[in-house]
Amino acid sequence: MKMHIALDAMGSDRAPEVLVAGALQAVDEAEIEVVLLGDESVLRTALKNLGRESDERIKIVHASQVIGMDESPIVAVRQKKDSSVVKAFDLLKIKEVDAVVSAGNSGATMAAAIKSLGRLKGIARPGIAGLFPTLKRPVVMMDVGANVDCRPKHLFQFGIMAAAFSEVLFNVKSPRIGILSNGEEGGKGNVLVKNAHRLFQQSSLNYIGNIEGDDTFQGDVDVITCDGFVGNVCLKISEGLAEAITLMLKDELSKTLKAKLGYLLTKDAFAEFKKRIDYAEYGGAPLLGLNGTSIICHGRSNSTAIKNAIFVAAELVQKKVNDRILVLLAENSAIQEEAHLLVDETLDGDAQ
Amino acid sequence: MKMHIALDAMGSDRAPEVLVAGALQAVDEAEIEVVLLGDESVLRTALKNLGRESDERIKIVHASQVIGMDESPIVAVRQKKDSSVVKAFDLLKIKEVDAVVSAGNSGATMAAAIKSLGRLKGIARPGIAGLFPTLKRPVVMMDVGANVDCRPKHLFQFGIMAAAFSEVLFNVKSPRIGILSNGEEGGKGNVLVKNAHRLFQQSSLNYIGNIEGDDTFQGDVDVITCDGFVGNVCLKISEGLAEAITLMLKDELSKTLKAKLGYLLTKDAFAEFKKRIDYAEYGGAPLLGLNGTSIICHGRSNSTAIKNAIFVAAELVQKKVNDRILVLLAENSAIQEEAHLLVDETLDGDAQ
Numbered sequence: 253m254k255m256h257i258a259l260d261a262m263g264s265d266r267a268p269e270v271l272v273a274g275a276l277q278a279v280d281e282a283e284i285e286v287v288l289l290g291d292e293s294v295l296r297t298a299l300k301n302l303g304r305e306s307d308e309r310i311k312i313v314h315a316s317q318v319i320g321m322d323e324s325p326i327v328a329v330r331q332k333k334d335s336s337v338v339k340a341f342d343l344l345k346i347k348e349v350d351a352v353v354s355a356g357n358s359g360a361t362m363a364a365a366i367k368s369l370g371r372l373k374g375i376a377r378p379g380i381a382g383l384f385p386t387l388k389r390p391v392v393m394m395d396v397g398a399n400v401d402c403r404p405k406h407l408f409q410f411g412i413m414a415a416a417f418s419e420v421l422f423n424v425k426s427p428r429i430g431i432l433s434n435g436e437e438g439g440k441g442n443v444l445v446k447n448a449h450r451l452f453q454q455s456s457l458n459y460i461g462n463i464e465g466d467d468t469f470q471g472d473v474d475v476i477t478c479d480g481f482v483g484n485v486c487l488k489i490s491e492g493l494a495e496a497i498t499l500m501l502k503d504e505l506s507k508t509l510k511a512k513l514g515y516l517l518t519k520d521a522f523a524e525f526k527k528r529i530d531y532a533e534y535g536g537a538p539l540l541g542l543n544g545t546s547i548i549c550h551g552r553s554n555s556t557a558i559k560n561a562i563f564v565a566a567e568l569v570q571k572k573v574n575d576r577i578l579v580l581l582a583e584n585s586a587i588q589e590e591a592h593l594l595v596d597e598t599l600d601g602d603a604q
Numbered sequence: 605m606k607m608h609i610a611l612d613a614m615g616s617d618r619a620p621e622v623l624v625a626g627a628l629q630a631v632d633e634a635e636i637e638v639v640l641l642g643d644e645s646v647l648r649t650a651l652k653n654l655g656r657e658s659d660e661r662i663k664i665v666h667a668s669q670v671i672g673m674d675e676s677p678i679v680a681v682r683q684k685k686d687s688s689v690v691k692a693f694d695l696l697k698i699k700e701v702d703a704v705v706s707a708g709n710s711g712a713t714m715a716a717a718i719k720s721l722g723r724l725k726g727i728a729r730p731g732i733a734g735l736f737p738t739l740k741r742p743v744v745m746m747d748v749g750a751n752v753d754c755r756p757k758h759l760f761q762f763g764i765m766a767a768a769f770s771e772v773l774f775n776v777k778s779p780r781i782g783i784l785s786n787g788e789e790g791g792k793g794n795v796l797v798k799n800a801h802r803l804f805q806q807s808s809l810n811y812i813g814n815i816e817g818d819d820t821f822q823g824d825v826d827v828i829t830c831d832g833f834v835g836n837v838c839l840k841i842s843e844g845l846a847e848a849i850t851l852m853l854k855d856e857l858s859k860t861l862k863a864k865l866g867y868l869l870t871k872d873a874f875a876e877f878k879k880r881i882d883y884a885e886y887g888g889a890p891l892l893g894l895n896g897t898s899i900i901c902h903g904r905s906n907s908t909a910i911k912n913a914i915f916v917a918a919e920l921v922q923k924k925v926n927d928r929i930l931v932l933l934a935e936n937s938a939i940q941e942e943a944h945l946l947v948d949e950t951l952d953g954d955a956q
Contacts, residue, residue: 322789387848397786400794434749434836437674442752442833465840469848481794482834484786488817489838493845496739496821500880504873511873517866521856528852 254283255566258340258349259558261290261298262318263356265551271355272298274558279309281559284566287311287349289336290318315339318356321551325359329367337361341368344544351565353536355549355558362398362539362548369544372574374581374588377406378541379480380548381414382487385528388471392418393432396483396537404447405591407431408455411477412584413540415457416576418474420568427474430463432482438462444479451591456583498526535560538568540577545569606635607918610692610701611910613642613650614670615708617903623707624650626910631661633911636918639663639701641688642670667691670708673903677711681719689713693720696896703917705888707901707910714750714891714900721896724926726933726940729758730893731832732900733766734839737880740823744770745784748835748889756799757943759783760807763829764936765892767809768928770826772920779826782815784834790814796831803943808935850878887912890920892929897921 257278261271268290275286288295292314299305317335319328329338337360340352345368354361362378371378379395394414399406411429418427431448433441438449440462452459463473465486478486505515515522535557536549545568547561581588609630613623620642627638628651640647644666651657669687671680681690689712692704697720706713714730723730731747746766751758763781770779783800785793790801792814804811815825817838830838857867867874887909888901897920899913933940 385848387851400786432837434752434833434840442831445833465837465842466844466847468841469844478837479794481786481797482837485784485817485830485834486837486841488786489820489841490817490845492818492821493842494849495818496737497846497849499739501873501877504877504880505870507873507876511870514866514869514871514873518857518863518870519866521853521859521863521866524859525853525856528856 254285255351255569256285256287256349257562257565258287258289258343258352259562260336260340260352260354260356260361261288261295262315262336263320263354264549264553265321266553268294268298269301270553270555271558273302273555274553275310275562276302276304276307277555277559278562279307282563282566284562285309285311286562287313287343289313289315289340291315313339313343319360321357323357323360325357325363328357328360329363338364338368341365341544341546344546345369350569351545351547353547353549353558353561353565355536355551355553358397358548361546365539365542365544365546369542372541372543372577374578375409375413375541377402377409378539379410379413380537381417381540382483382537384468384490386469386471389422389424391468391471391473391476393468393476393478393483393486394540395478395480396487397480398539399480401481402444402479403591404444404451405588407444407448407477407479408451408587408591409541409581411452411457411459411475412580413577414475414477416573416580417538417540417568419576420571420573421564422474424474426458428458428460428472429475429477430460430467430473432476432478432486433462433464436462436464448477451587454587454590457580535564538564540573543574545573606637607703607921608637608639608701609914609917610639610641610695610704611914612689612692612704612706612708612713613640613647614667614688615672615706616901616905617673618905619650620646621650621653622905622907623910625654625907626905626914627662628654628656628659629907629911630914631659634915634918636914637661637663638914639665639695641665641667641692643667665691665695671712673709675709675712677709677715680709680712681715690716690720693717693896693898696898697721702921703897703899705899705901705910705913705917707888707903707905710749710900713898717891717894717896717898721894724893724895724929726930727761727765727893729754729761730891731762731765732889733769733892734835734889736820736842738821738823741774741776743820743823743825743828745820745828745830745835745838746892747830747832748839749832750891751832753833754796754831755943756796756803757940759796759800759829759831760803760939760943761893761933763804763809763811763827764932765929766827766829768925768932769890769892769920771928772923772925773916774826776826778810780810780812780824781827781829782812782819782825784828784830784838785814785816788814788816800829803939806939806942809932887914887916890916892925895926897925
């Protein structure tokens with residue numbers, strides 16, 4: 253079955269060219285059709301600039317509005333009914349496409365997704381799953397930004413959704429799940445973590461307990477669950493540190509003639525290394541917990557990242573990640589009843 | 605005035621030799637005397653092994669007990685009255701020494717410190733200030749592990765304490781303070797962050813607003829405030845990533861002959877670079893908010909880290925960091941009254 257992926261081609265930090273180039277790479281490398289959403293004349297120009305004026309595997313659906321990076325997600329989605337991101341999800345809702353990829357305002361993407369698709373049955377809060385490179389295979393962290401104040405049940409469901417994603421994308425059988433905490437012992441953590449720990453302990457999942465920040469990159473855990481505030485900070489601090497380390501190293505390697513010469517000889521190795529830590533390699537972060545499939549890409553995504561995101565979106569649809577989430581939810585339905593008893597012990601006002 | 609620093613010489617992940625070696629380096633390089641706390645015969649042997657059987661600038665005070673890394677801090681401190689860490693703070697309490705340095709169980713160090721010294725007047729929760737390397741001067745993050753569930757007032761006071769520390773240690777005038785959040789806009793953050801933001805906005809401090817994880821390493825902020833759960837995760841994820849990146853890079857550089865040759869030429873530059881990202885260079889993390897000065901070192905500290913921690917401890921005493929904290933607290937006393945009004949909006953059960 254040929255996959256049809258809608259790409260919100262506007263609203264990224266970069267010009268639409270990068271997004272369009274990513275779409276072209278995707279259709280060239282796989283049995284995929286891409287529907288570009290955005291200003292038709294802008295997109296036609298982009299295609300022309302890339303020397304690909306007409307390609308039957310690329311369609312354009314005109315959208316007269318764009319939601320900017322700084323706009324309030326909820327308000328913008330409500331008001332801009334003809335924006336590229338809202339129209340992309342409209343296409344998914346009527347099954348004109350199989351999935352949506354967006355590099356625009358991630359809050360607006362989430363808001364449009366929830367509005368058009370609705371939540372997967374039984375999911376309290378959809379979230380964003382982020383991928384981190386490790387010394388072995390990538391680890392999935394969820395949530396990395398959609399839900400800043402969470403209850404134990406939310407962390408538990410993030411674990412379920414991320415486990416299904418890890419199974420499907422990396423063919424991991426029974427992924428090892430850990431809760432991100434400030435210590436490995438069961439007694440460690442804030443109130444939220446301690447209560448989530450109790451839920452996971454009773455579950456059918458392969459729960460390995462609390463894990464600490466420095467375990468993230470060892471590759472000895474497949475899924476890390478945390479609230480979206482902590483996950484977002486982790487994602488950004490990792491990006492920032494990787495960038496700073498690269499700059500510091502470059503600085504040191506330019507200080508002496510010997511080091512400069514050495515740098516020339518190690519250049520290829522550096523390129524390989526950068527690829528390993530480059531978040532673009534993983535394409536993007538899926539929104540999980542919705543009646544449909546969607547990937548959010550970094551605003552600074554290059555065309556390779558866009559292509560990879562399109563591939564991951566297609567794979568999640570083909571391998572039915574949502575069906576797997578529903579199975580895991582059903583297997584653990586009793587625990588979610590228990591979760592209600594924990595609500596009062598933890599948080600306060602709703603954050604969504 | 606000659607400084608006297610107590611060093612809890614037991615309880616670290618490493619043998620006491622490393623700690624003793626750090627003490628010897630400190631007394632060799634500065635006008636400092638160190639009091640070693642621990643098993644006298646073990647410490648005498650360590651000194652002998654280092655070829656320094658007797659040194660008038662090193663004293664030993666025997667402690668028959670050790671608090672292990674895995675012991676419950678509160679229980680251990682209450683029960684092990686003759687442990688090295690408890691006795692170190694006893695010496696500080698009676699002013700036999702000017703400060704305490706420990707590389708043992710950090711929770712136990714904090715518990716012993718609070719028990720012996722008490723809190724600084726007006727401070728609700730003492731905390732741990734961590735240092736992060738940046739492209740410019742190090743940034744102070746607080747709290748990095750002592751208080752996992754916090755209220756807005758706590759974050760506000762962490763900001764004050766870390767600012768005083770930044771002023772004293774790095775001679776920063778009016779340090780720039782940011783709250784760690786999942787977005788830079790004032791409306792971003794969890795409930796805790798949003799309310800802390802309101803307090804900082806009204807303060808006399810140089811508050812620059814929310815900062816994101818990737819701003820941490822840019823060096824454009826001097827103080828980052830967050831709860832101890834988030835801070836601890838940040839500290840450990842940074843350590844873990846720095847280590848993983850070094851391993852990945854080494855791996856790439858050993859793959860081809862050319863890269864291996866290049867590595868030989870860049871070796872010195874790498875050593876310099878490692879020094880820049882090495883947390884050991886900063887010695888340790890001060891406990892702030894107590895009637896006294898104390899530094900916690902990493903359990904894996906090498907002798908240089910111990911020496912540096914001893915120097916930082918001496919500097920904090922000489923430059924009267926606690927007096928500066930009291931001044932900043934007094935300047936912002938009205939805001940702390942306001943803080944009480946925010947309590948009910950955020951957290952619930954006490955976590956300490």
